[in-house]
Every structure is written in structure tokens, then in C-alpha cells.
Amino acid sequence: MLLTVAPVWKEAPFIRLLIPLMTGIIFQWYYPVWVATLIIAGLTCCIFFFLFSFSKGYFLFRHKWLLGILLMSMFFFAGTLIVHFKNITNQHKWFGSVYHNKAVIIAVLNEPLVEKNKSYKSVAAVIAVDNGKKITKTEGNIILYFKKDPLAVSGLQYGSAIVLNKPLQPITNSGNPGAFDYKRYCLFQDITHQVFLSENDYTIAEGNFQPVYKQWLQNSKSRLLQILKKYITGEREAGVAEALLIGYRDDLDRDLVQSYSNTGVIHVIAISGMHLAMIYGLLIIILKPFSKSRKTRLLRGIIILSVLWLFTLLSGAGPSILRSAVMFSFIVIGESLSKQVSIYHTLSASAFFLLCYNPFFVWDVGFQLSYTAVLSIVIFSGPVSNWFYFKNKWAENVWKLMAVTISAQILTTPLSIYHFHQVPNLFLLSNLVIVPLSGIVLYAEILLCIISFIKPVAELTGKLIAILIQWMNGFINWVDDIPFSVSNNISMSIIQACLLYAFIIFVSLWLMHKRNAMVKYAVAVLLIFSCRISLKNIYQQQKHTLIVYNTPGYSATDCISGKRYYFTGDDTCRKEGFFRNFHLNPSRILYNVKQADALPGLWSSPPFIFFKNKTIVLLDSTVKISPVPGAIHVDIVIVSQNIKYPVSLISQAFRGNQYVFDGSNSTWKIRQWKNECDSLHLRRHSVQDDGAFVLDF
Structure with missing residues (x-):
């Protein structure tokens, strides 16, 4: 152990x-x-x-x-x-080292177009840059957004090469407190720039420029998606089926994904080691006759490895499934050679080789959760399963599944809280039903793909799969609707997560190995953990913060006092949904605050907000400004909605210590205002360029 x-x-x-x-x-x-x-x-x-x-x-x-x-x-x-x-930016072939705004880019699409609300999206590899003097072969990826014109993009497919001459924009973060580090996420995939293209901004070259084996993989994946879409009725059901079989998530319903996350079964629709383990188990049963002699064991091993790695590549070869593929490869090779391999050795060796292949897996949440889940199951499933003993075989099997689920949660919980800020309280109930059901669905989908050429049988199989997925989705929504099914909005720092792991280790040593001295260490860690939370709460109660968020196209401002916040801004930002969860909630989780209709020391008289000792004026399209003899002195001037007034007139009416241009303004308008501020020697902050404006006082 x-x-x-x-x-x-x-x-x-x-x-x-x-x-x-x-x-x-x-x-x-x-x-x-x-x-x-x-x-x-x-x-x-x-x-x-x-x-x-x-x-x-x-x-x-x-x-x-x-x-x-x-x-x-x-x-x-x-x-x-x-x-x-x-790191692509350290490589001499990175296109960014020779690119300038007037250069011509030659890029090859690495994936088919994905339809978004207002555009089509794809990722492309920059294979060459023409900077006017010479054409240089390059490496690195960019994100392409195409204007939503189906006719114009009809010639674009996986492997298409395009020549574009529109300036690329570096990928930046929103700068909102606690926000997801999108820039780093893209960099880890060799993506550093993005561009929005209209029909006249690019030309399409003839031919397909991807290697033959990649074309075959993509065509196979497209064929599987076609089969699933054809025979599985219902958009939500087809979306889950696609995610479960090959990890295709673009058709998943966002609300449904949130429900799966809240109930602790997100791993079912995020291709993971569980899926590969199910396929491995199926192959072991099918190929059991091949385990008698050394030669047939070698043949069985080759077949199993081929199928597992084909599935891994078709599903996108994410860190979680790569971990599983490498581990199963070690196990299969060991069995083929009649050698036992330690699970700890397999775990550490697979992690070692994967990090040599891609060191950025260290920061991948799937990689972290995959290894901690397996390690947790290996360590704790035995002791947990020994808590109860059942004579009935079915009861014993159910308890073993529950024991594995409980064991997996022990080491993954701190990571889940740190990354997702929530704990699914009913994970045991959800996994007990969904894991076996998802296994049946997975096997049925494999069968559907094999028999798809027999239309009547395929149609019947597709209907059965759709019904099973409906049951899964219905059960998940039912569990999610149960009060207190999830504890969310939990703020946890990396230090607190480490302290929680230390507590788990000391308690485990005490309970599993009877080391009584570990009790005092566990208590000490728990005291430190509690003291950190208490000190943070005391500090928070004395703190006041103004945040003007970077919310593209909208105005959003939080006034935070202690453990409460008062919001002012557009109605879209108030509604529960992806926009609020992505742009605003991370900050509120970071500050550990809840919404209030009023705050002590805050009152408003539009366009003014008086917050403690600060005077803030909110200028939007409803405010009329005219020259006045003396300017009103304020601390912060927040400018919104592309108001028609120049900064010179605004500063005559409101003399502010800081001028903030929020996310509802256009880029060209902000550029104009910034130039005016610089000429008038006024302090300015653009949330589009500088990230969220945060003032602590």
C-alpha cells in the first residue's frame, strides 16, 4: 500500500x-x-x-x-x-517568431467545423508564414472563427488548407478574479492566437493536407457519429451517446452536463479509464479461449492492445484515457509474458512516460483526477469493502460497487473542491445506478456500430439505446432536483487542499495501520486548516471591494462588503446560466460572498453609487451629459454602452480619479477614449484590454 x-x-x-x-x-x-x-x-x-x-x-x-x-x-x-x-513559444519553428500583422498565413484545419451561436469554430495548424520577404515553414496552432454563412464555409473540412491575410489576435484571459486561465489552457495545446474570418478574408487551397492515418481516424470518427445520429433519436440522447462512446461533447446539452456534474457522474460522459476498463473487460471475456498457450496469449495481447489504442485515438486521446491505455498496455504485456506487474509500478511508470510525452498533463484536471481516483481505489477499496459482509451474492456485488465508489471519492474530493468548488452529496446513489446502466449503453453502442448495415436491427438497437439514455438523464435530473444534493460554491486554496490531503493521510495511517501517533498530527492539521479559514473570514469581514467585470457585450459590477455583494448591471448577467457561471461566479466563489439586495454603507441615486467612502458614477446610454461650470468630483467613472460623449466632455462633468470602460463598449470606441485619456493625462482602465477593474479599500 x-x-x-x-x-x-x-x-x-x-x-x-x-x-x-x-x-x-x-x-x-x-x-x-x-x-x-x-x-x-x-x-x-x-x-x-x-x-x-x-x-x-x-x-x-x-x-x-x-x-x-x-x-x-x-x-x-x-x-x-x-x-x-x-512550450511552443520556445521553439524556433513557432510561427509567432516570424509573424507580423501584414504577413500571410497558410493554415491547415486540425478538426471539422463546429457550429457556435454566431460563428463556426475550428483549430488550425499554421504550416507557413509569408512575411513579404520569404515563406517560412512554421509550427503552432490558432483558433479560427468563421462568419456564420453555411454556403461560404461549405468547402471547409478536416485537412483543408486556407490562406489568410487578416491580422491574428493573441489569446488573452478575461482578467476576472478567479477566472479560468484560458490563455494557459490554449498554450498547453500549442494555441497562441485567434482570428475571426469573413468570406473575403481567406481562400481555400485544393486537396487535403493531413496525413493519411489522421484522415482515416477522422473519417472513422465521422462515420461513427453519423451512425449514432441516424439511429438514436432525440438531441439530448444522441449527445450523451456521442460523448459516452467517443468523447464527442459538442452536441451535449449544457444544463444536462451540469446535472451530471452535480450528481458526481460526470466521468460517464467524459471519456475516461472507466470506458476503457469496460471495453477491456469485454475483450477479456470474448478472447478467453486464446489464453491457453503462450502463442495464443501473445495473439490475444496484440488484439486487445490494438482495440484499446484504436478506441483511445478515436476518442481524442485525452490524458485520462491515455493513462488507462498505458496502464492496460503494461498489464496486457505482463499477462502475455506470464509476468505479474505491481499496480503501483504500473501507475507510476504510466505517469512518468505520459509526462515525458506531454509535461503539461500535470495541470490537466482529467489527468489529476484519473490518477488520484485509481490510487484511491487501490488503497482504500479493500478496507472499505471489509466494513460489511453479505452472504447474498447480489448484495455483496452491490456493496463492492459502492465500496469502489466511496474509495474513489476519498482522494478525489479535495481536487474536486479545488477545481470545481462543489461536492456531490448523493454521488453514491448516482453511481450505483448510472455506472452499470452506462456500461450497458456503451456495449449497446458498440453493437450498433457493428450491425449498422442491418437497418431493421440497427433501428431497434438505436431505440433501445435512446430509451436507456432517457432513463439515465431522467434519473440524473431527479437526483439533481433533490434538496441538498450538491454542496457548491466552496472556495478552497491550493494550501487548504494540501492540508486536507495531509489530514486524509494521517487519519488513514491511524485507522489502517493502527499508528496512534498519527492522531495528534491529524488534529494539528485540522487545527491549522480551521485557523486559516477563520483568519480568512475575519479578514474578509473587514474588506470592501469594487469589481467591474470583463463581460463581453454587457455591463457587470459587484460591490462587495464582507460576505455579501450587491450587483448592478445588465439583466443577462443576473440570470442563472453559462454566462453568469463562466464570467461572474468564479469571482464570487473566490471572495466567498452571497448576493444581497442592500449593503451597509451603500446607497444609490442614479447615476451615482455611494459605497463606503467612495463615490462612483455609472454612465450609460440613458445618462445625458452637458457642460457645467464646475465638475463633480468622484472616485470612479464607469463608462458603458458606447455613450456618444467624448472623454473631454465627460471629464468636464465628472472629474474622476479613475475612468473605467466596461465590457459593453465596442473595441473601436474604447481605443478612441483611451487616446483621449492619454492626451488629457487621465487615469484609465479598459476591462477588454486590462482585465477586470478591482479596487480594494
Whole structure:
């Protein structure tokens, strides 16, 4: 077990390499060091390691610990170098190093067009840049948004090459407090720029420029999607079927996804190791006759690996399913060679190789949850299942499933709270029903794809799948509607998450290994955890904050006092839904505040808001401004809705310490106002360019 450190350290030697590798990856990302320094340091460690390895006698015996330090240092510097060279902006072929606004871009579509509300979206690889002097072969990806004109984009498909001459825009974050780091998310996929294209901004080249094997994979995926759409009726049902089989999420209903998340079964519609485990189990049953001799075991292993990796590639090869594919590969190879492989060794080795392949998996939520879930099941499922014993076989199997579900939650809960700010309280009930049901649906979908050429049978199978998915969705919505089914809006820092993990480890050592000394450590950690929360609450009660959000096309402002906030802005931002959840809720979770209709020390008299000792004026299209003899002195002037007045006139009426242009204004208008502010020597802040305006006082 993990909690008995010494045996695991010997049982899974890759842990010794994985820890320094991960440390190096994280260190280099947050504290980047010049690459030449890293190479010299890494080579120095290698030289001394081999020198000490070949030394003999007393010196090696007395200083054997040096070999361990040097080995770990080697992999630490290996991690730093891997993350440096994986970063597309550090590569000499990155298109950004030769691109300028007047350059011509040649890009190849990496995925089919996806329909959005106001556009079509795709990701493309920049294969060449013509900067006017020469054409340079390049690497790196961009996001393309095409004007919503079905006729104009009819010639665009996966692998199409386009030539465009419209200036690219760097991808930026919203700058809202607590917001998702979209810029980093894109960078980890080699995406650094984006552009919106009309019909006249690009031309389409003839032919398909993707490799043949990628075309085959994409065509196979498209064919599977066609089969599912054809035979499974209902948009919501087809969307779930597509996500469950091949991880295609573009047709999923957002409200339904939220319900799956609230009930703790989001892994069902996010391709994960669970799906691969189901397919692996099915293959083991089908190919059981091939397990008798060494040759047939090898053949069985080849078939299983081929199917598992084909499924992995068709589903997009996300970190979670890659983890599962690599682990099952080790297991299958071990079984084919009649060798037992430690689960800890398999886990650590798969993580090691995946991080060497892509160090940015360290920050991927799917990667983190996948490994912690498996590790948690391995450690705790045995002890948890021993809590109860049932003579009835069915009751025993149900309890084993419940034990696995409970075990998985032990180590994933801190991560879930940190990333998603919620805990599904009824996860046990949801998983008990949905996991077996989703397994039946998955097998039925595989059957549907195999027999799709037999139309009557395929139609019947599709109807049965649709009914099963309707039951799944209905059950999930029912559980989600139960009061207190989810505890949400929980704010947790990385330090608090680490303290929670420390508490779990100490309590586990106490309960599972009878180490009574661990009780005092667990209590100490719990006290530190509680003190941090108490101090944070005390500090929060004394704090006042004004936030003008970066909400594209809308006005949104929060006045925060203690644990409450007062909102003023457009009605769209008040409504429950994706827009509010994405742009506003992360900040409110970060500040741990709840909405109030009124705050002490705040009163409004449009267009003025008086908040504690601050005077704020909100200027929108309803406010009329005319020259006055003396300007009214205010602290903040918030300008909205593209008001027709120049800054010179605004400043004559309202002399502000700060002029803030919110997200409801057009880019060209903000640019004009910024130039005026600069010429008048006025302090200004554009939420589009500078992120949310945050004032603490």
C-alpha cells in the first residue's frame, strides 16, 4: 500500500523518478531558468553520477546516498528541459517568431467545423508564414472563427488548407478574479492566437493536407457519429451517446452536463479509464479461449492492445484515457509474458512516460483526477469493502460497487473542491445506478456500430439505446432536483487542499495501520486548516471591494462588503446560466460572498453609487451629459454602452480619479477614449484590454 512507504518505494521504483521529474516540470513553469543553465546543470549531474557509479570500494559504500541525489537531480533537470522545449513559444519553428500583422498565413484545419451561436469554430495548424520577404515553414496552432454563412464555409473540412491575410489576435484571459486561465489552457495545446474570418478574408487551397492515418481516424470518427445520429433519436440522447462512446461533447446539452456534474457522474460522459476498463473487460471475456498457450496469449495481447489504442485515438486521446491505455498496455504485456506487474509500478511508470510525452498533463484536471481516483481505489477499496459482509451474492456485488465508489471519492474530493468548488452529496446513489446502466449503453453502442448495415436491427438497437439514455438523464435530473444534493460554491486554496490531503493521510495511517501517533498530527492539521479559514473570514469581514467585470457585450459590477455583494448591471448577467457561471461566479466563489439586495454603507441615486467612502458614477446610454461650470468630483467613472460623449466632455462633468470602460463598449470606441485619456493625462482602465477593474479599500 502507498501508506506503507518503504515497501511501495521498492515495489514501484518509478516513483523515485516520477517525483523529481514532476518537481522539475512545475519548477520550470513557475520559475523559468535559462535553458543553457539547465543543460549545463543536467550534464554535470550525469557526469558525476557515472563517475561515482564506476568508483569502487569504501568510497562508494560510504557515499552511496550521493548516487540517489544525483539520479534525482538528473530527472529534475530532465523535467525542466522537457517543459521548456514542449512550450511552443520556445521553439524556433513557432510561427509567432516570424509573424507580423501584414504577413500571410497558410493554415491547415486540425478538426471539422463546429457550429457556435454566431460563428463556426475550428483549430488550425499554421504550416507557413509569408512575411513579404520569404515563406517560412512554421509550427503552432490558432483558433479560427468563421462568419456564420453555411454556403461560404461549405468547402471547409478536416485537412483543408486556407490562406489568410487578416491580422491574428493573441489569446488573452478575461482578467476576472478567479477566472479560468484560458490563455494557459490554449498554450498547453500549442494555441497562441485567434482570428475571426469573413468570406473575403481567406481562400481555400485544393486537396487535403493531413496525413493519411489522421484522415482515416477522422473519417472513422465521422462515420461513427453519423451512425449514432441516424439511429438514436432525440438531441439530448444522441449527445450523451456521442460523448459516452467517443468523447464527442459538442452536441451535449449544457444544463444536462451540469446535472451530471452535480450528481458526481460526470466521468460517464467524459471519456475516461472507466470506458476503457469496460471495453477491456469485454475483450477479456470474448478472447478467453486464446489464453491457453503462450502463442495464443501473445495473439490475444496484440488484439486487445490494438482495440484499446484504436478506441483511445478515436476518442481524442485525452490524458485520462491515455493513462488507462498505458496502464492496460503494461498489464496486457505482463499477462502475455506470464509476468505479474505491481499496480503501483504500473501507475507510476504510466505517469512518468505520459509526462515525458506531454509535461503539461500535470495541470490537466482529467489527468489529476484519473490518477488520484485509481490510487484511491487501490488503497482504500479493500478496507472499505471489509466494513460489511453479505452472504447474498447480489448484495455483496452491490456493496463492492459502492465500496469502489466511496474509495474513489476519498482522494478525489479535495481536487474536486479545488477545481470545481462543489461536492456531490448523493454521488453514491448516482453511481450505483448510472455506472452499470452506462456500461450497458456503451456495449449497446458498440453493437450498433457493428450491425449498422442491418437497418431493421440497427433501428431497434438505436431505440433501445435512446430509451436507456432517457432513463439515465431522467434519473440524473431527479437526483439533481433533490434538496441538498450538491454542496457548491466552496472556495478552497491550493494550501487548504494540501492540508486536507495531509489530514486524509494521517487519519488513514491511524485507522489502517493502527499508528496512534498519527492522531495528534491529524488534529494539528485540522487545527491549522480551521485557523486559516477563520483568519480568512475575519479578514474578509473587514474588506470592501469594487469589481467591474470583463463581460463581453454587457455591463457587470459587484460591490462587495464582507460576505455579501450587491450587483448592478445588465439583466443577462443576473440570470442563472453559462454566462453568469463562466464570467461572474468564479469571482464570487473566490471572495466567498452571497448576493444581497442592500449593503451597509451603500446607497444609490442614479447615476451615482455611494459605497463606503467612495463615490462612483455609472454612465450609460440613458445618462445625458452637458457642460457645467464646475465638475463633480468622484472616485470612479464607469463608462458603458458606447455613450456618444467624448472623454473631454465627460471629464468636464465628472472629474474622476479613475475612468473605467466596461465590457459593453465596442473595441473601436474604447481605443478612441483611451487616446483621449492619454492626451488629457487621465487615469484609465479598459476591462477588454486590462482585465477586470478591482479596487480594494
